[in-house]
Amino acid sequence: MNSNSTKKLLLGNEALAQGAIDAGISGVYAYPGTPSTEITEYIQRSKIAKELKIHSNWSVNEKTAMEAALGMSYAGKRALTVMKHVGLNVAADVFMNMAISGINGGLVVVVADDPSMHSSQNEQDSRNYGKFAMIPIFEPSNQQEAYTITKHAFNLSEQLGLPIMIRMVTRLSHSRTGIEIGQRETQNNICLPKNPHQFQLIPMHARKRYQHLVALQNVNRESSENSAFNKYIDGPNTSMGIITAGIAYNYLQENFENDSCPYPILKISQYPLPKKQVKKLFDTCKKILVLEDGAPFIEELVSDYFGENKKVIGRLTGHINRVGELNPDNIANALGFDVVINDNLPKVVSARPPELCVGCGHRDLFDAINILKKESNNQQVFGDIGCYALGVLAPYESINTLIDMGASITMAKGAADAGIHPSIAIIGDSTFTHSGMTGLLDAVIENTPITVIISDNSAIAMTGAQDSSASGRLINICKGIGVDEDHLKVITPLHKNLEENINLIRDEINYKGVSVIISQRPCVQLSKEKKDKLKEASLN
């Protein structure tokens, strides 16, 4: 790009990814999920990452991703693992336990939270996980910090021997600005752990490791107190002090555009909370306003249990909405500025919810499901995470449940156990390999009467049509799990096949055991090149 500027135009996510490349990582392990996806995609596209042979292929799910990152760390090299907030639930087992084992090569876990649930089913705050695991957490306030913090986090990880969490939020992940790029560090060589028991978490070793982790907590706190990313900024008006977490700092400063904020500010970008600075703010100011995106994490820590300490205000006290993301306007309100948040739109403006693409194969599948629904009032359809979740909305309204990755099959099983029939699961190809396979085994073992429809569009479509681990493997996987071949069917969801598809699905619903129907048609968002490749593979 021809430019007068030395800065590189990057999304928050891309700045973070560049930081990881420049920290000398040898691999990134991730499963796509909004708002985290562009971190891994940036490394996949990076020429320099290719030259350096940095691993960047997608993993099957967040747990396999994080475990592979830990394996790379065990070998002494630096690894990055990336997921959206709910992805960390999937990886929680290894996440909690690698805090006990500690790491060898630097390991950074990036979790992108989605306050306001722009593209998620909840707005859980990952800082709770970081605290739960007792590891340091970074929360960049802007894109430049996302770059700098990521480089620094790998050094701190190796210094403390702990995995480090970086928490991003949607608005930082998906906002672009000019970034100053620094020097790149070389990758680590293979170097096995010095302590042979470190990664052997049998109880007698785990107890020692846990004591070590507990003993490190003071070191973690001191690291926060001395952190360049936590700043105490003096102000003349001590009637109030303000704690900002991550991106909240920007929204606060936005409200004092022409003159500086009169209140003392404690800007937090590293946890555990820097106790010394928090104490100073408490001693200096009459009242403390806590501004944080997501849950009232800091506010709960610094408020007293009974809420009688009127000194601390924020989301818990209603000064900011308890739910939803921060913005300059709701912070203006919390500061007592006379800002009316105006949600009134002209009457002519209608809501425009997302919808399935024109020509999408999921549409034809839902057409069939809805016709079958007319035949049986008892039909229940258990949905899953992906584009086809839009089948919840009009005009289809085909899906009764949507909870978490893989829950379609297992919920259909439980409902069938309870006596529901027809009990139908609809799951995407990639969601199936992510978390559906084990549930299918549960159903196969008991030959539970459920009909599992794998709506296979050969892509992880919702996040941008990334390659699916399931492509070309679904039939063999289902056979391997033990699905009866007579009840393992493939259909093509096209309007011209509607009647034929309805008949086939009806037959499988009537079968009193596990059926799997693979409804197969490539995502319309796929490039022609990818579609041709799929066609070629299926002919072979």
Next chain:
Amino acid sequence: MKTNIILAGVGGQGILSIAAVLDIAALDSNLNIKQSEVHGMSQRGGAVQSHVRISNKEIFSDLIPQGKADIIISVEPMELLRYLPFLKEDGFLVTDSNPFINITNYPELEDLYKEIKLHKNSILIDAKQIAKDLGNSKATNMVLLGAVSSLLPLSDESLQKAIATLFEKKGDKIVAKNLEAFKKGQEVAVEFIL
């Protein structure tokens, strides 16, 4: 100096090409820029927007506060009105007049136009037709960008250079068509911006 711009449209309409031109031109002019965008579910035919902020000073918030947008550029007339609470009192509205109808309760077009014309600084143009007449309906976005270019803190030269940079990979012909569309947008807007 700070200019706040909201770009509006429907997922898949490509408002980010306008954002990209602004980003490149601002960076090239040594100005600060922050540009937020929407990824994920809404990209599937839902309402999408991008906040673009350009300034010679440090920009803090990635989001524009309500009532602080100088310009709203929309590629669809109803989507233009969705962001009215963000518009400054003397702010400008510019939109393509062609509706994108993928909902059953889409309003009467005449009602939409009436509502848009209530605002003194509104530019309602058939950008799609203008782009089509130039032989590339995909350049609609550049017509709209041209229409507001006199309101931007960016020189014509830097905007045109940015368009050339953005479409470089697609070949000289596409670059030329987009530059033409941009210039045509400037011409058409003259009667609206006094």
